[in-house]
């Protein structure tokens with residue numbers, strides 16, 4: 770069953786990444802945002818991710834990988850920009866623990882596909898290194914959106 774859900778999440782993410790490329794760019798004020806509507810099923814709650822907000826985050830990052838801006842990939846045939854993917858630093862499935870939305874530019878990281886796979890699939894030690902790096906970079910933004918938590922909590926979110 771676990772495998773089934775992991776696959777489902779990955780399929781949803783592929784769809785989400787495609788949606789981002791064609792989504793109009795949002796203009797989110799840099800302050801705490803209300804939690805968006807959720808759809809729930811018996812098995813789990815699904816927090817909606819807004820492709821326009823992710824597009825905004827990628828644009829702010831100039832479509833470069835936030836781990837290293839030299840991680841160039843290729844020009845997207847839709848945006849004609851360097852191809853990157855959007856990743857929620859604090860995973861959206863932990864929205865229940867927060868009073869304000871996690872689906873904000875301050876929590877969305879622009880990553881090259883390799884770094885994106887790494888943050889999801891690397892072993893604990895390697896993942897901690899990139900999480901720590903991104904945490905330092907995003908700390909102020911997380912604070913502006915009132916979703917800042919200690920780094921140790923972020924480590925734990927990725928171990929669930």
Ligand SMILES: [Zn+2]
Pocket residue numbers: 855856857885889
């Ligand atoms: Zn991701």
Ligand SMILES: [Zn+2]
Pocket residue numbers: 834835836837840880881882883884885
């Ligand atoms: Zn990268």
